[in-house]
Amino acid sequence: MEDEDCPDLVPIGADAAEQTDANPSRKIPVTIITGYLGAGKTTLLNYILTEQHNKRIAVILNEFGEGSALEKSLAISQGGELYEEWLELRNGCLCCSVKDNGVKAIENLMQRRGKFDYILLETTGLADPGAVASMFWVDSELGSDIYLDGIVSVVDAKHGLQHLTEEKPEGLINEASRQVALADLIIINKTDLVSEEELNKVRTSVRVDLSNVLDLHAFDSLSGVSLQKKLEHVKTTHAHLDKAIITVTFEVPGNIKEENLNLFIQGLVSIQGKSHQVLVQGVHELYDLEETSVAWKEDEKRMNRLVLIGRNLDKEIIKEVFRATVREEQGNS
Numbered sequence: 434m435e436d437e438d439c440p441d442l443v444p445i446g447a448d449a450a451e452q453t454d455a456n457p458s459r460k461i462p463v464t465i466i467t468g469y470l471g472a473g474k475t476t477l478l479n480y481i482l483t484e485q486h487n488k489r490i491a492v493i494l495n496e497f498g499e500g501s502a503l504e505k506s507l508a509i510s511q512g513g514e515l516y517e518e519w520l521e522l523r524n525g526c527l528c529c530s531v532k533d534n535g536v537k538a539i540e541n542l543m544q545r546r547g548k549f550d551y552i553l554l555e556t557t558g559l560a561d562p563g564a565v566a567s568m569f570w571v572d573s574e575l576g577s578d579i580y581l582d583g584i585v586s587v588v589d590a591k592h593g594l595q596h597l598t599e600e601k602p603e604g605l606i607n608e609a610s611r612q613v614a615l616a617d618l619i620i621i622n623k624t625d626l627v628s629e630e631e632l633n634k635v636r637t638s639v640r641v642d643l644s645n646v647l648d649l650h651a652f653d654s655l656s657g658v659s660l661q662k663k664l665e666h667v668k669t670t671h672a673h674l675d676k677a678i679i680t681v682t683f684e685v686p687g688n689i690k691e692e693n694l695n696l697f698i699q700g701l702v703s704i705q706g707k708s709h710q711v712l713v714q715g716v717h718e719l720y721d722l723e724e725t726s727v728a729w730k731e732d733e734k735r736m737n738r739l740v741l742i743g744r745n746l747d748k749e750i751i752k753e754v755f756r757a758t759v760r761e762e763q764g765n766s
């Protein structure tokens with residue numbers, strides 16, 4: 434009888450758990466990929482996912498605007514088996530809403546733990562990576578499951594300098610410089626678009642002299658204060674991001690001719706004579722078209738979705754001009 438008590442001391446559940454996850458107590462590293470609008474974050478993400486790395490990677494996308502979720506998911510799901518979690522943000526204050534949403538997304542993802550051993554988190558082009566990073570410290574429950582491995586910032590060699598040096602109205606921070614300032618690693622992208630001289634300028638501007646890094650005494654006024662308090666200080670003194678930048682999203686049914694698309698730079702459009710959905714991505718004056726793997730169905734209503742991010746956008750005017758362009762095509766064909 435006494436012998437029979439022994440097995441009870443070994444929980445059966447523990448054995449079963451260990452079979453699904455080789456090391457359940459191991460923390461999962463998170464890499465934050467940041468960078469200004471169109472810098473090349475998703476391109477980097479896709480590159481990492483398609484390279485051989487022997488890691489099972491989960492992806493969290495912190496997308497800006499409503500319609501863009503679909504586009505990003507198209508761009509990402511080509512890399513084989515993936516786990517995605519959406520970190521939805523509306524037009525509110527990005528830096529302030531990111532934490533709750535971020536914690537939620539990661540909690541959702543962690544319900545599938547054991548299925549992946551790395552998390553990549555792509556922020557929006559207008560995110561303050563500091564706000565994203567701080568959720569890993571402030572939420573202690575999350576902190577026991579995952580850890581922040583590093584912040585990688587992608588800089589557009591062609592437009593990066595312009596973004597970095599842009600003067601913001603009083604009280605607003607420059608997102609691009611914040612993304613560079615907080616980076617553990619900076620990747621200068623689109624080097625094919627610039628001369629050696631331009632590239633060196635960008636390089637010099639993101640490189641920091643060590644004398645500017647050490648002995649900052651940035652927290653002297655808070656010396657002796659706990660880390661928690663310091664973080665609160667960082668939180669309450671952060672400048673808000675530029676609210677003049679807004680997203681405009683709308684849909685117009687019909688087809689548009691590829692040649693006439695240069696009237697417009699961004700969006701997901703149905704191109705006349707193409708059997709697949711086409712992804713159009715633009716940054717400033719550059720844009721490219723990429724036929725996706727998603728075919729239009731025979732009886733599917735062709736739809737163009739435009740997501741424009743910028744300043745002083747008048748939704749009604751843009752939509753009307755675009756609608757007219759689509760109508761014109763319809764009439765001519």
Ligand SMILES: Nc1nc2c(ncn2[C@@H]2O[C@H](COP(=O)(O)OP(=O)(O)OP(=O)(O)O)[C@@H](O)[C@H]2O)c(=O)[nH]1
Nearest residue numbers: 469470471472473474475476558622623624714721
């Ligand atoms: N010429 C050139 N274009 C590139 C390079 N890398 C990316 N692009 C293009 O730049 C555009 C933006 O790239 P994405 O990877 O979507 O940039 P992103 O930072 O994820 O963009 P958002 O999430 O919209 O802010 C796409 O049209 C890419 O094809 C590069 O090395 N050279």
Ligand SMILES: [Zn+2]
Nearest residue numbers: 526528529673
């Ligand atoms: Zn804010």
